[in-house]
Amino acid sequence: MALQTRMLGEGFAVEILDVDLAGIDDATLAEVRDQWMAHKVAILRDQTLSDDALVDFTERMGPLFVHVRDQFRSLERPEIMYISNVEEDGRPLGALGNGELHWHSDQTYTRRPVFGTMMYAIKVPEAGGDTWFGDLAAAYDAMPTAMRATVDGRKACYSIEKKSLKRRYETPQHQKDQAPDQWHPLVRTHPYLDRKALYLSPGHMTGIDALSFEDSEAEIARLQDWAAQDRFVYKPRWRKNDVVIWDNSSVMHRRDSFPPEQRRFMKRTGFHLPEERGVPF
Numbered sequence: 001m002a003l004q005t006r007m008l009g010e011g012f013a014v015e016i017l018d019v020d021l022a023g024i025d026d027a028t029l030a031e032v033r034d035q036w037m038a039h040k041v042a043i044l045r046d047q048t049l050s051d052d053a054l055v056d057f058t059e060r061m062g063p064l065f066v067h068v069r070d071q072f073r074s075l076e077r078p079e080i081m082y083i084s085n086v087e088e089d090g091r092p093l094g095a096l097g098n099g100e101l102h103w104h105s106d107q108t109y110t111r112r113p114v115f116g117t118m119m120y121a122i123k124v125p126e127a128g129g130d131t132w133f134g135d136l137a138a139a140y141d142a143m144p145t146a147m148r149a150t151v152d153g154r155k156a157c158y159s160i161e162k163k164s165l166k167r168r169y170e171t172p173q174h175q176k177d178q179a180p181d182q183w184h185p186l187v188r189t190h191p192y193l194d195r196k197a198l199y200l201s202p203g204h205m206t207g208i209d210a211l212s213f214e215d216s217e218a219e220i221a222r223l224q225d226w227a228a229q230d231r232f233v234y235k236p237r238w239r240k241n242d243v244v245i246w247d248n249s250s251v252m253h254r255r256d257s258f259p260p261e262q263r264r265f266m267k268r269t270g271f272h273l274p275e276e277r278g279v280p281f
């Protein structure tokens with residue numbers, strides 16, 4: 001049976017209606033996966049997922065990803081990372097606080113970057129905290145030939161800690177050791193759909209080819225300005241119990257800040273590509 005869907009953005013981002021992820025059968029899951037890949041971002045509202053059900057669904061989408069930042073992982077289900085500004089006994093319960101997040105794609109600084117990220121909204125602030133998505137395949141497609149020539153065949157370096165950005169917290173040495181800087185192509189081909197996209201993560205990128213730091217930063221800023229044009233961007237408004245799934249090979253995302261006195265609590269999981277699809281994707 002074909003899923004009921006509603007397009008949300010200009011050519012990408014889809015809402016999938018009337019699907020309960022907790023009890024999803026294999027055929028429906030395959031349709032959700034197809035819709036998600038075709039539209040790069042999928043939103044499913046009104047979900048009720050235990051931690052086990054969240055991890056189970058994630059694993060059925062692909063091999064489970066476990067985040068290197070172990071201080072923000074669930075103790076019972078380390079595949080779940082908390083994204084939150086909520087504190088308990090003076091300590092942050094989750095990562096990323098309430099500040100603005102720069103445009104990025106998830107875990108680009110790893111050898112095998114996470115393919116799909118899922119975020120399940122448990123508490124949503126009344127104002128702010130919106131996550132914006134930028135369609136990097138459309139941004140690449142729309143590039144004039146001369147601009148494409150400046151990205152095709154190039155590589156960029158991605159780091160867990162971009163030194164030129166203000167840090168939220170120090171990265172412990174054992175996490176830096178697990179995530180040494182990585183070079184990936186600046187243009188990547190989707191592992192299933194053969195579609196090309198910019199691989200842009202300005203919040204992690206520290207260099208392009210042999211360009212100087214200043215020239216790389218200028219180039220990264222130029223590419224971000226291009227890819228973050230309104231025509232490539234969609235910003236959903238979070239609702240409690242939303243599950244949003246995004247394809248890190250095809251979109252970048254950023255987040256608005258929100259008032260510190262408001263509580264935002266998200267459970268985030270992710271899944272890899274199967275090893276046989278190759279690295280990089």
Ligand code: SIN
Nearest residue numbers: 083096101130131255
């Ligand atoms: C993330 O970058 O994975 C988190 C985004 C958000 O908090 O909206």
